Amino acid sequence: MQQLTMGQAVNQALREEMLRDFNVFIAGEGVGVSIHDNPLMPTAGLLKDFGPERVKDTPVSEAAIAGLAVGSSVMGLRPVVEIMFNPFVTIASDMIVNHAAKLRYLSGGKSTFPLVVRMKSGAGFGAGCQHSHNLEAWMAHCPGLKVVMPGTPADAKGLLKSAIRDDNPVVFIEDMMLYFIPGPVPEEEYTIPIGKADVKRVGSDVSIVSWSKMVGVALKGAQILAENGVDAEVVDLRTLLPLDRETLLTSVRKTGRLVVLHEATRTGGFAGEICAIVAEDALNSLKAPFRRVTGPDIPVPFSPPLERFYIPDENNLVEAVLGIM
Amino acid sequence: MQQLTMGQAVNQALREEMLRDFNVFIAGEGVGVSIHDNPLMPTAGLLKDFGPERVKDTPVSEAAIAGLAVGSSVMGLRPVVEIMFNPFVTIASDMIVNHAAKLRYLSGGKSTFPLVVRMKSGAGFGAGCQHSHNLEAWMAHCPGLKVVMPGTPADAKGLLKSAIRDDNPVVFIEDMMLYFIPGPVPEEEYTIPIGKADVKRVGSDVSIVSWSKMVGVALKGAQILAENGVDAEVVDLRTLLPLDRETLLTSVRKTGRLVVLHEATRTGGFAGEICAIVAEDALNSLKAPFRRVTGPDIPVPFSPPLERFYIPDENNLVEAVLGIM
Amino acid sequence: MQPSKEKLLEMLRTMLLTRCFEDKLMELCQIPGKVPGMMILCTGQEAVASGVCAALEQDDVIIPNHRSHGHLLAKGADPGEVMAECFGKITGCNKGKSGTLHIAVPEVNALCTTTVVGGGIPIAAGTAFAQKYTSRKSITVCFFGDGAADEGSFHEALNLASLWDLPVIFVCENNLYAGAQRHEEHTRIRDIADRAAAYAMPGEVVDGNDAGAVYAATVRARERALAGLGPTLIECKTYRCRGHGESDHQVYQPREEIEAWKEKCPLPRLRGEMLAQGLMTHEELDRLEEEIRKTVEEAVRFAEESPYPDVAEAFTDVYV
Amino acid sequence: MQPSKEKLLEMLRTMLLTRCFEDKLMELCQIPGKVPGMMILCTGQEAVASGVCAALEQDDVIIPNHRSHGHLLAKGADPGEVMAECFGKITGCNKGKSGTLHIAVPEVNALCTTTVVGGGIPIAAGTAFAQKYTSRKSITVCFFGDGAADEGSFHEALNLASLWDLPVIFVCENNLYAGAQRHEEHTRIRDIADRAAAYAMPGEVVDGNDAGAVYAATVRARERALAGLGPTLIECKTYRCRGHGESDHQVYQPREEIEAWKEKCPLPRLRGEMLAQGLMTHEELDRLEEEIRKTVEEAVRFAEESPYPDVAEAFTDVYV
Ligand SMILES: Cc1ncc(C[n+]2csc(CCOP(=O)(O)OP(=O)(O)O)c2C)c(N)n1
Ligand SMILES: Cc1ncc(C[n+]2csc(CCOP(=O)(O)OP(=O)(O)O)c2C)c(N)n1
């Protein structure tokens, strides 16, 4: 199997879908000519291969970028637009939340908006809190959107292809750190359905629920736990909206213990939703209190030791799990 | 005691604080000259009494309104700006979330931002989903902000005065429906601390946790429940951030049952946070699964029967509570 | 280009229809429970939508705003379905989910109507991009108010549309007020059309109460757009003769100003011109007005007799 | 107003300091683990910050952007503390919480530095509002790039500032690139200063590599602002001689373009002028450069020897 980083996997997905369907185009700040002449970046090389008609560099205008997606998608195109970093989605959020997500409903089902908004997220680059701020919980609180957050290159490729083919607006969030970590990706054409979680490790003692970069942390943690006699199951949600309740509940009913792991700050984070679902529908199976392992309730600090402290790691996870065993 | 609607109570708070402190000014679309010549609206009459230097009508420019608050507050003023309806906060969210909430941290504590952003929320006016969309969960997910959502006129007045005097950015969300319902408000000067929940009804069988307009629904529901032999405790959070964990946990530890009631859509709503906290810290006390009574996961529909259906009511609440008794 | 007799008639018809439709709505919304929500009407501004849409083809897209009844009716929307939507009935254009503030009528390419001020402008850049991308022979018109021209979305969208030569016309209906804020209370510039220069785009001021002038400006801008020469900003100077919504008593609009503008009302103006130029007889006019009255009555009957959506409808149309 | 000898010297000093400071940073950030994060430098643009700040008083506020080292040093920030901040040390201006991208130095009224492109512009309207509200005899200067002038925040803020006659100068550093997008790839207008007309505001194009011209324009705009006449937009034409960040190899910047602009470098220009006009001897210049080298060395030493913040610091300064 080919070994690709997530940046390369996203690149392949974009490339394949652009080849398959002329209606697919990409737009964003530097998606064509970029300050990163780095082949690992998701849109590297696409301008050369598809030309400036389909690879649109835009002004620094996030609201217009998202509006371009809304307007072109209602006409039948399949835009894949990029918001450079997660916190800048604020500027585009009126377009995404009040328009992309609602205009179909407001039209009584007459209009559709098959668009994808890609964005980079995640701390770890010393860029500080205006670049690093995971806001997936905002997007997952908006009916009308789908929210996808892959944790591996293979998932990213298959899910992005599904997102592009989906007739609904999809917010697709890529953790930048994953751009640089290779993993196996099937050679043949495939897609992965949106809305299906993936059990990345089967276990019986505790369900570790996670997504995006934190899936890797969960697997590392599970390894350490195994050495300590704890058999953890790692559930990679992959899609936050719509959520795969089935896989989540099945896992927790089996293990009786829930630990949710995400990088976003704790209060109001999407772990709350997971906890609520389990406490509503699987309370009888529970053997221990829940635990959330998350970024602390602070803006992401710049200074290396503080930023490292901010990002949850396998030790935080192991400690939390052992605390409820 | 005087009987005031929440609009009048907010008006009194603004008036008193503007009299007390010249640094307090208000700004927003129509906060002075308004399309509503209605004395129940929160800013009615302030232009006449304080003049156009302190009551600033702005262009339709939400980002600039929020930026005005950020910039003027760092200079020592105490702006109280209005974003007309909750969904328009999207346009101001870069200023509120990436700037108001983070610039103090980014300055290493050298700068402070004593600002208040007021906004109207809530369905029930046939305005549809671009006017009616409760996004308090977004704001409560942002460290650096405080988020206040009063449920009674007296709380609104006392909390808004505290918000204006607070040296941190406070998002103050008023449900429009409450503008028209009178309630008792003390005549004398008082404030209510931000971050303190209020037990609005003491009970022993179930903790109904709510805020804003839904507190009234909770109390109505508790009445019906009492007639059915269920003694409900109603916890009005009043402040979502920082959250009064103490009062919440004390209540649930006592009753053993948790029902969270909010108008916002379910998935990703702030009920999740409440559930997570309780499932982390009070699981042993629980006698039944949690229940969330919320708006369904749809944009707020316009048509009267659909909009009524959208808004959670006392019957939905009673049914949910009885289901776990 | 001066409008033909047919075009003049078309414009007069849609103006009369819009006026009659909205007068009726204003009447009905006084009856408690009849028409829910706000009533944002375009009384006095009808020449803009009518003039613009008379210059468009069916394939051309319009992006209306919160003050949309005129846009929709001029683009050919069914009055009964629009009325039913205002009532919140299942037979409405949007199954009652939208209500008056964001009625979209995709059948006539009235798309993405939004009540977020300025929200339609970047979307219009998007629809125009699609038209260009697929080499369609059609354009987009975006309607918005003077207030919307202060939103950041206006700026970003006009810059992008100009940069990419998108086939779009930005029609600013300057009705002198943004909510309760008079033009000079929300911006320092006199003519919003002057903002076009900030994007190297042509900008034009038009008498928005002169349907023919609006028509002619739109024809020119449309030709420019179709020729690949890019967008145009047209500012139509007009006046909001009623309050912002039905509960707005216009305390901030000077009486004399309202009266002066009523004198300039676009309906009697076009009607008068057509009669004076012999393009229409009094009899034909009476017949037209009668026909429109019937259409609106029929629309009201349709709306009244239609059922509300079933509650189960609340859950449909969120996703495909 | 032509700058006095003292002003010229002040500008030369801050330009040399900025250049030396940033050259050092560029050197250091090649050493793994030394200077974390991105390195966004203003090499070639030093005359803008220096010229502007030479025209300001201590009480005047500046709102820098992501490319801020020049702004901060010209406004009088301590080089050691700025360097320590870039290193992420506790002795940095912001205790290491900000890093290079959003260093604020409230001690010299460099406030609210933001790396959100365009984010500082509405904030500058806010600080200027406060200056006016409290009748201070000071103004605000907002620095931003050509790319930022495409953001909606630019539009909303300039409109508001003009409407209310706020004492603010909007300084657009047009360095010909927004990220990898060349000026003409992100907007159709040639001069961003022309956008001022969209807000009935004066706009002026200045040679951004001529510190004296920048100074003079700032002095005029500041007088205007203090006189209650409102804001000014000044576009400084300059050039980003390095890549956007340290990892940008400028593949999209034509070699000849870079070379041509290096010829126009503001440092030798001012230095040459001062020497030619006899305002300074070669010896004095050498001494100045030596002094600056020492200052920067001292700054680096300070930064290197300072400790990182304790992890407990992560939790402070979120709230008052
Ligand atoms: C983003 C946003 N802000 C505020 C409002 C509230 N609002 C509705 S209409 C209106 C005035 C708009 O003025 P203008 O653009 O001139 O349009 P007009 O109503 O005059 O047709 C305002 C402020 C809104 N709907 N959307
Ligand atoms: C809102 C936002 N969008 C995108 C970015 C990413 N970004 C950082 S700098 C930059 C280019 C800005 O260009 P310009 O305003 O000309 O400033 P310059 O970097 O040339 O000084 C971009 C797009 C950002 N920081 N903020």
Ligand SMILES: [Mg+2]
């Ligand atoms: Mg208007």
Ligand SMILES: [Mg+2]
């Ligand atoms: Mg630039």
